[in-house]
Amino acid sequence: MTGGTMPPRGDQGSDRRFMAAAVRLSRHHLGRTGTNPSVATIIVRDDGYGPYIVGRGVTALGGRPHAEPQALAEAGELARGATAYVTLEPCAHHGRTPPCAQALISAGITRVVGAASDPDPRVSGKGYAMLRAAGIEVKEGVLADAAADLMRGYLIRSTNMRPEVILKLALSRDSRIGIPGAGQVRITGEIARRQVHLMRAEADAILVGIGTAIADDPFLTCRLPGLEGRSPARIVLDRHLRLPPDSNLARSAREVPVLVTAAEDVDEARRASLADAGVDFLAVETLDDHVALPELTEDLAARGFSSLLVEGGAYTAKAFLDEDLVDRLCLFIGPNDIGARGIASPVDPDHIPPAFRKRGEGRFGDDVYFEYVREN
Ligand code: AOF
Numbered sequence: 001m002t003g004g005t006m007p008p009r010g011d012q013g014s015d016r017r018f019m020a021a022a023v024r025l026s027r028h029h030l031g032r033t034g035t036n037p038s039v040a041t042i043i044v045r046d047d048g049y050g051p052y053i054v055g056r057g058v059t060a061l062g063g064r065p066h067a068e069p070q071a072l073a074e075a076g077e078l079a080r081g082a083t084a085y086v087t088l089e090p091c092a093h094h095g096r097t098p099p100c101a102q103a104l105i106s107a108g109i110t111r112v113v114g115a116a117s118d119p120d121p122r123v124s125g126k127g128y129a130m131l132r133a134a135g136i137e138v139k140e141g142v143l144a145d146a147a148a149d150l151m152r153g154y155l156i157r158s159t160n161m162r163p164e165v166i167l168k169l170a171l172s173r174d175s176r177i178g179i180p181g182a183g184q185v186r187i188t189g190e191i192a193r194r195q196v197h198l199m200r201a202e203a204d205a206i207l208v209g210i211g212t213a214i215a216d217d218p219f220l221t222c223r224l225p226g227l228e229g230r231s232p233a234r235i236v237l238d239r240h241l242r243l244p245p246d247s248n249l250a251r252s253a254r255e256v257p258v259l260v261t262a263a264e265d266v267d268e269a270r271r272a273s274l275a276d277a278g279v280d281f282l283a284v285e286t287l288d289d290h291v292a293l294p295e296l297t298e299d300l301a302a303r304g305f306s307s308l309l310v311e312g313g314a315y316t317a318k319a320f321l322d323e324d325l326v327d328r329l330c331l332f333i334g335p336n337d338i339g340a341r342g343i344a345s346p347v348d349p350d351h352i353p354p355a356f357r358k359r360g361e362g363r364f365g366d367d368v369y370f371e372y373v374r375e376n
């Protein structure tokens with residue numbers, strides 16, 4: 001006999017451990033499930049020798065099939081009597097796929113551990129109720145915050161009717177974001193650059209102002225090896241359609257979508273030459289010659305975008321902050337000063353709007369990183 005003690009079935013520790021694995025798995029399809037959240041399911045059995053995983057699933061590309069039927073298919077008969085760990089309450093509605101709660105019941109799952117709750121009125125509370133009515137033991141809210149954090153685009157779009165807005169800025173040590181007329185200025189290093197590309201891969205869309213599009217001539221794609229296919233749609237705030245047709249953005253518009261905001265009265269020849277390059281247009285309302293951002297973000301949500309990464313410049317960043325549209329603020333701070341000729345950032349660690357609280361900090365090579373989330 002060994003002296004080891006096996007954790008009792010479904011104890012706190014193993015529930016958290018398997019849910020943590022499910023939360024990590026749910027990250028795999030972030031930014032690739034359309035209007036659906038990227039959800040994960042892990043099916044765990046215990047035949048008396050300790051728990052082991054028999055099925056795993058994550059919401060498929062485009063949003064369907066959902067996570068649960070994929071994990072159940074992998075588990076097959078081993079799902080009978082097993083526990084399912086789901087990062088979101090299983091759906092209860094007949095949408096384009098049958099209800100996942102029913103699939104769990106039919107497969108003989110006897111216990112369900114859930115993390116985040118679903119604000120979708122077709123699901124909210126009903127998924128868990130269906131499971132309980134079938135005699136399944138349900139434990140809700142395990143690692144709910146961690147799961148919701150990865151679904152925040154979906155949750156914000158469901159409740160606020162706009163995408164989650166993530167403002168990312170690279171600052172010099174003295175809080176400058178560039179130098180007028182100098183094009184792209186290297187502020188942060190290679191490791192921070194890779195992290196930004198990962199953020200791009202996980203976002204549905206990325207947005208810059210026309211000033212940055214002209215000054216930096218960026219691609220705004222994800223160029224991490226193996227993740228090139230995960231570039232988000234690129235949006236330029238460009239009320240007067242000043243984006244040059246030979247810019248890197250316009251020239252790559254057939255590979256990765258480019259959407260330019262255009263008012264009704266823009267020059268038709270400009271519109272035609274950008275359209276020839278494959279650029280698409282977003283009709284926008286303007287207010288005092290500026291794009292109306294609350295309306296724009298609503299339109300983006302209606303088009304199915306759940307997360308929007310705003311990468312500057314200073315004017316655009318300030319406009320989103322002033323409209324109180326920023327949900328998450330990500331600051332990468334390089335080790336060098338730029339000096340007084342640099343463009344001042346609208347925000348830095350000593351000037352964070354009061355609605356935000358610090359969520360984390362770290363290092364990427366020589367650069368430091370601060371992340372803040374809006375409290376409400
Ligand atoms: C799950 N598992 O993996 C996901 C769920 O349009 P439909 O029919 O695909 O339904 C979309 C809703 O399904 C979405 O609003 C959310 O409530 C839920 N997403 N549910 O059981 C999953 N991705």
Ligand code: ZN
Nearest residue numbers: 066091099100
């Ligand atoms: Zn479902």
